[in-house]
Amino acid sequence: MSTLLLIRHGQARAFDADSDRLTEKGIEQAKRLGDFMVQAGVEVDEVHVGTLERQRHTAALVGEAFAAAGRAWPAAQVDARLNEYDAGGILGMLLPLLSERDGEVKKLADEFQAAAGKPDRNRYFQRLFEALMDAWQTGDVESPEVESFAAFHERVRSAFRAIISRGGSRRVAVFSSGGPIGVCMQEALEAPPRISLRINWRVKNASTTEMTFSEGRVSVDSFNGVLYFPPELRTYR
Numbered sequence: 001m002s003t004l005l006l007i008r009h010g011q012a013r014a015f016d017a018d019s020d021r022l023t024e025k026g027i028e029q030a031k032r033l034g035d036f037m038v039q040a041g042v043e044v045d046e047v048h049v050g051t052l053e054r055q056r057h058t059a060a061l062v063g064e065a066f067a068a069a070g071r072a073w074p075a076a077q078v079d080a081r082l083n084e085y086d087a088g089g090i091l092g093m094l095l096p097l098l099s100e101r102d103g104e105v106k107k108l109a110d111e112f113q114a115a116a117g118k119p120d121r122n123r124y125f126q127r128l129f130e131a132l133m134d135a136w137q138t139g140d141v142e143s144p145e146v147e148s149f150a151a152f153h154e155r156v157r158s159a160f161r162a163i164i165s166r167g168g169s170r171r172v173a174v175f176s177s178g179g180p181i182g183v184c185m186q187e188a189l190e191a192p193p194r195i196s197l198r199i200n201w202r203v204k205n206a207s208t209t210e211m212t213f214s215e216g217r218v219s220v221d222s223f224n225g226v227l228y229f230p231p232e233l234r235t236y237r
Contacts, residue, residue: 002170004163004218005042006181006209007033009058011235019088020053029206029233030058034065036228042171047074048163049175050082058206059175076175081159084177089146095132098141105131122237130201137197153193156183164213178203185209188218205235 010026010033013019022030044066049059059076066073099106108128115124135141137149160183163172182200186193188211203209203224210221226234 001212001214002164002168002172003221004211004213005044005171005173006184006211007058007062007173007175008178008181008203008205008207009052009054009175010061011205011237012054014237022054022057025233025235026054026058026205027061029229029235030061031065032228032233033058033206033208034062037062038065038069038071044072044173045074045170046172047076047175048079048082048159048172049076050084050177050180051078051080052083052177055082055175055177059173062173062175079159081155082174082176082180085149085152085179086147089143090132090136091129093143093146094136094141095128097143098132098135102135105135126201133197137194149193152179153183153196156180157187160184160187161216164211164218165216167215181209184211185220185223188220201236203236205237 009022010029011023012026013021013023047059047063049055056076056078063073063076095105095109099109105128108124108131112121112124112128115121132141139148139150142148156179159180163174178200179196181203182196182198183193185199186196189195204226206226206229208225209223210225212219212221
């Protein structure tokens with residue numbers, strides 16, 4: 001049997017122009033995760049990571065904790081299939097299209113804009129984003145310039161299946177994002193693809209999800225673990 005550890009990147013700069021970077025809190029989360037894995041005696045034979053900066057930085061910081069403790073940490077295998085869905089394209093291109101014909105989405109977009117600078121801005125964004133993502137998932141709104149949900153789901157699924165289909169006794173760590181982790185969980189649970197987005201909303205920054213697998217068969221052992229963080233470091237975005 002082999003083990004698969006799915007790790008979401010640390011907190012990123014969600015509302016910045018360059019959102020693909022860890023915040024100071026995200027850096028702290030990744031460092032604490034690395035320390036926890038070392039102290040817990042976690043062994044890793046393979047590391048897989050997407051091409052996004054926030055994913056690679058998180059993996060590097062965990063690797064630094066292993067190196068500082070004199071522990072082995074394999075070179076990362078970079079795989080773009082582990083990247084997050086195109087949130088920028090969905091918001092920048094699909095939201096205007098949907099807002100033109102859906103009054104409720106237009107209302108949610110206006111409320112989010114009005115909440116700029118308020119401490120509860122994230123709550124308004126989540127309402128808007130969930131409505132938009134539901135339309136993206138069903139194909140109700142699409143553009144040739146934005147990756148479809150079906151294409152996103154299939155590329156992540158292919159990466160997940162490639163990892164779990166190989167035999168042996170392997171300890172694999174995958175550094176990715178909430179969307180891909182949602183797909184992996186949905187696939188492991190044999191649930192409908194739409195469930196992957198619902199799972200995605202619950203995945204915390206720098207959380208760990210553990211699975212056991214053997215030549216294509218997979219079981220979920222734990223989901224979304226962050227007990228190694230104090231409350232102030234437990235974030236969704």
